[in-house]
Amino acid sequence: VYFEAIAEAIRSGRQTIVLLPEIALTEPFLKRFHDRFGCEPIAWHSGLRSTQRRRAWRAIASGEALVTVGARSALFLPYRNLGLIVVDEAHETSFKQEDGVLYHARDVAVMRAKLEAIPIVLASATPAIETRQQAAIGRYTELKLTARHGGAQLPAIEAIDLLADPPPRGRWIAPTLVKAIEQRLERKEQSLLFLNRRGYAPLTLCRTCGHRFQCPNCTAWMVEHRLLSRLQCHHCGHNMPPPAECPECKDEDSLVACGPGVERIADEVTSLFPDARIAIATSDTLSTPARAAEFVERMEAGDIDVVVGTQLVTKGYHFPELTLVGVIDADLGLSGGDLRAAERSFQQIAQVAGRAGRGSKPGQVYIQTHAPKAPVIAALLSGDAQSFYAAETEARRYAEAPPFGRYAAIIISSEKLDEAAT
DSSP, rough: OOOHHHHHHHHHOOEEEOOOGGGGHHHHHHHHHHHHHHOOOOOESSOOEEEHHHHHHHHHHHOOOOEEEGGGGGGGGGSSSSEEEEEETTTTTGGGOOOOOOEEEEHHHHHHHHHOOOEEEEEEESSOOOHHHHTTTTSSSSOOOOOOOGGGOOOOEEEETTSSSSOOOTTOOOOOOOHHHHHHHHHHHHEEESOOOSSBSEEETTTTTTTBBTTTTOOOOOOOETTTTTOOTTTTTOEEESSSTTTTTTTBBBBBESSHHHHHHHHHHHHHHHTTHHHHHHHHOSSSSEEEEEHHHHHHTOSSSSSEOOOGGGOOOOOOTTEEEEESOOTTOOOOTTTTHHHHHHHHHHHHHTTTTSSSSOOOEEEEEOOSSHHHHHHHHHTOOHHHHHHEEEEEEEHTTTSSOOOOOOOOOOOSSSHHHH
């Protein structure tokens, strides 16, 4: 929809920035842009070679590049005649940089638009509460799209109560969802299984002594990645090969993987449907624009039957033959003390549900949960996003939490634990 605003900026000879939350979305966007305008914009992200970056910089500074598509850093380029900023999927947390220079690209984009006296579009099917509040008090103008792209119908959404319809022991996909996948395979349609957890298993445990593998640097659990044959810390990046024995009791063949990651779910699908063509879509497997483009091409060509992915697949993809979405663990994002946990869970599940039935065929979404009556799940099932956001907003107001107040984090760090503790 914001392509019309971009077209107007192009007609007036002014430049546009389009910010995307993930590098992997760059190639699909470039293709959509080419289909609409017959040319490609300038891309700007960390995956570019130095020669490509220099060429892009010159084109932007000279005003030759009328449209730049990229990551957060695209905001800071020397535009000669900037006329429009678009932040796509503006609710995404990946726009927030939390190392080095700390900033939120959405907020910086709003400020740059204000300084340049130009319009800005914050595009999202599930806007953040902070953005909704700005619209509520009249600072932002809210435009609602009442129809889906191409006139497609919204998918039917159902909950699978894991207490009443549990998977078999050692499995993670409930029988109802297994049956739905089987039906799509028979009809030559595509399915997407969503679990926001990279790797094979989030924890490796010794059955003999109970030892749990923790990162030696930050004490986070080491996540098993079987495709890489490594244990990785998703917090600080430390990694190591899987040990042959327990470092505590020295017992061999006693280490077990606890819990599922996307790799484990993909293995389960393979065991259930040996002939199915399966792809894993995460920041590990789609780490470059080229890999992301290859994934999109395979999906569009019908070379993939089942996708197992993390939050990366919730954003911006349009696959007309994808008619089934299964959320493996809807309760995963609700744990912990993050004040935005419920909001982010709602956003993620609503976004991934939106991948189903985007073409002429109807879509179906199954949400596996142990708490089907939880407010987040109930709102998704009823389609009543307004009531959910109203309740969340009121809870924030009562607690004087953002956007009605500010929280400060006091972080004490040291290379030595005893120094940090004192």
